[in-house]
Amino acid sequence: MSSVPASAFLALALILFCIGLYGALTKKNTVIVLISIELMLNAVNINLVTFSKYGLSPSITGQIFALFAICVAAAEAAVGLAILISLYRSKKTVNIDDMDTMKN
């Protein structure tokens, strides 16, 4: 374990975050956008756990925080999917470009 430098974990988190960001900003399907948001949240969790082991003052705080983040992510995913289903019922589409009632 100690032969893998901390920066590798951070780099992994970064790459995952960027992939999630890219998906959230460019994908047309709302379900994919929600999945990408989940990906971003998980990348953040990896970051938190890395700093709890390799940080300046390692402690268990990072891992506890990661547990909280997973919990919140789950709740938020539930709410997001509920909104998505409600939008689908009214608009009959999950194309995010069609959700433009706030236009102008």
Add this chain to the structure above:
Amino acid sequence: MMENAWLIPLFPLLSFLILLLFGKRLKEASAYVGILFTLASLIYSILVLFERFSEPTYSTKFEWLTIGDLHLTAGFEVNQLNALMLFIVSLVSFLVHTYSKGYMHGDERFPVFYAYLGLFTFAMLGLVISPNLLQTYIFWELVGVGSFLLIGFYYYKEEAKAAAKKAFIMTRIGDVGLFIGMILLFWQTKSFEYSEIFKAVDAGAVSSTMITLTAILIFIGAVGKSGQFPLHTWLPDAMEGPTPVSALIHAATMVAAGVYLVAALFPLFAASKTALLTIAVIGAVTAIFAASIGLVQTDIKRVLAYSTVSQLGYMMLALGSAGYVAGVFHLMTHAFFKALLFLAAGSVIHAVHTQNIEEMGGLWKKLKLTGPLFLIGTLAISGVPLLSGFFSKDEILIAAWEGGHPILFLLALIAAFMTAFYMFRLFFMVFTGKMRGNQKDVHESPNNMTYPMILLGILAVIAGYVNTPWFGSFLGDWLVDGNPALGHGHMEGPIWIMIAATAVSLAGIYLAYLMYGKRTIARNWLSGTGDTLHTILLNKYYVDEFYQMTIVAATRAISYLARFIDVFIVEGLVKGVVGIVQGLGKTGSKMQSGQVQTYGAVAFIGLALLAVIFALTGGYLR
């Protein structure tokens, strides 16, 4: 008594205010309000007049505005001229108020009419007791407003609206001259007060070119208000107003305001020979010009209107020949007999419902009171001996002759012949011969219309005797008392002037009798050359058409230019600013696409930018 002379204009003002507030409820009773208040003014004016016979001039003023070095005062003055004018104005106004109760009976805007009459009377009375030019100007304009409202009383008629506008605008043109003259005088003498101005002019503090210039400018104001040539065309058109209005405004008061102004500022005018000559020339030219037009008019009120213009020309001729007493005397007698003539004409119109004299005739038998009264007025204006007009016209002719203006004297004499002729033409065509129009229901006017006429008739006969060469010139001596700049109380003239004037008047009457009474001379005995002359006179020398082509067209061109600037340049600028703002807004609103992913991208880029700046500045964002 004289200390409270400021109350005299206030009574009609009260009448105006009360009728504004309660007129709708009072309806025909508003006549009583108006009559009562003008009667109060009249009684007080008579008391003031009698007091002024014995007491010296009373004047008072109070501080009105002080701006740095500039002190403006307001107040009033009761000198001989003012006291006389107060009496004349309040008397004619009271009589017109009484007459209107009968004439305007049944009109649905009856209280409004009396309210306007009250406003006008207030303005005119205020004008004649003003001791300084600024106050005079304020009341002068107010008189113009009153005249506008009264001429345009029948506002649903296009001609009345146009006539009211024409009157106001033409007198306004004159007022520009008055205003400029007033300001120039103030600049030279540092005061608007008449007494201060006269002192400065006497002391030679004002250069003679300035005196002439200001005098002529102020006279231009009088030209506008008194309907002298060339600003006379509004007066005949102003006959669109009700006849009592014509009697009050265009016979006795408003048009006399111009003559009053020249008389009140007489010491200023007397200091400049050029100004006096200008006044005399314009007066004489107007007198004969208007008289010639009056020869052929067929509307009874228009003939009287042109005769007013002509008689005002006489007054100006008198004042311009340094005949102060003659001018003021004629103002007084003219007020009486012209008001009488207009009221009598109104009575005739009330009886036959037409103003065209070619549709009248033979009314002498039917209108037993109006006929003789109209005759008295006609005799007075024609200068028949023993009536008031004879004495005042004689004074004017003497003044013109003694003032050294033989040509103007001749013009005035010819105008006197024409006056007698056209007035008696009017009389014969209306009252004698056979009825040419329709005969229905011709009856005499009610008492409230005839009593004022009777009073004016009496005055038209006896008013001349206050200033005669036979019984003593009481009026003349009283008017110039204490004021040497005003000239002599009585001018001595050669006796042949009186004889010539009488001969000329009787000749005019005889010619009118031959042409329109006995009809021994045909009406078109001057046909041939007479025809073109007739057309020119009938069309008032085409002055109106000339003004339409030149001044009205020029004003219209200027107004088109102004409208162009307003619509394209001023509004263009405003629209441009609006356009820029709207354009910016449209560009901005394109960023609100409603696309969530766009918003997310913008938010993330902003955050990244902030983080970069944070890192670069070492953690301190300034």
